[in-house]
Amino acid sequence: EAGVTQFPSHSVIEKGQTVTLRCDPISGHDNLYWYRRVMGKEIKFLLHFVKESKQDESGMPNNRFLAERTGGTYSTLKVQPAELEDSGVYFCASSLSGQGYGYTFGSGTRLTVV
């Protein structure tokens, strides 16, 4: 079974530019999550999709972040325009529905805004 796939693995962009991160969840996992880890801090929740619907986007920092999951398959997270404080590792995870299913994480995208 293929795991959660994220790309790019690394991205270095200038402040003010746009970056789009992609996540392909495990096939059959309705739940897709985006998390972010900023240096020295804990992994923070950004948002949660159930199929193509946004279930919870309470963790999105501001309106420069836009996530989509068209068709309930892969998801994209766009940052526009990027700011220095957006630097960090962006993780995607997916899971089955129901109590107690752990999340399977992708390898993350390391974003550096310079």
Place this chain on the structure above:
Amino acid sequence: QKEVEQNSGPLSVPEGAIASLNCTYSDRGSQSFFWYRQYSGKSPELIMFIYSNGDKEDGRFTAQLNKASQYVSLLIRDSQPSDSATYLCAVPSGNTPLVFGKGTRLSVIA
């Protein structure tokens, strides 16, 4: 804001010893608890989950849960240098996604 607290460490133990990692959580309604291991530069990997009060054992790993004290721990027996990593405690609450602690960095000294 529901919180998950962990001692950031580093926790250093000699090879072969028992490593004990602790986590407290604020939401009394939490029902399931997860431990993830994250090697440097890698993604978190699920290693244990527990629902019921008491102990759950899986190989060298034992998770212990005390809901009354809102406390969950992870014991690693016969620690190996390959166990050196950051261990993350994660707790969902109802339908809300997992809330992670900052993680405890474990170093097993050969």
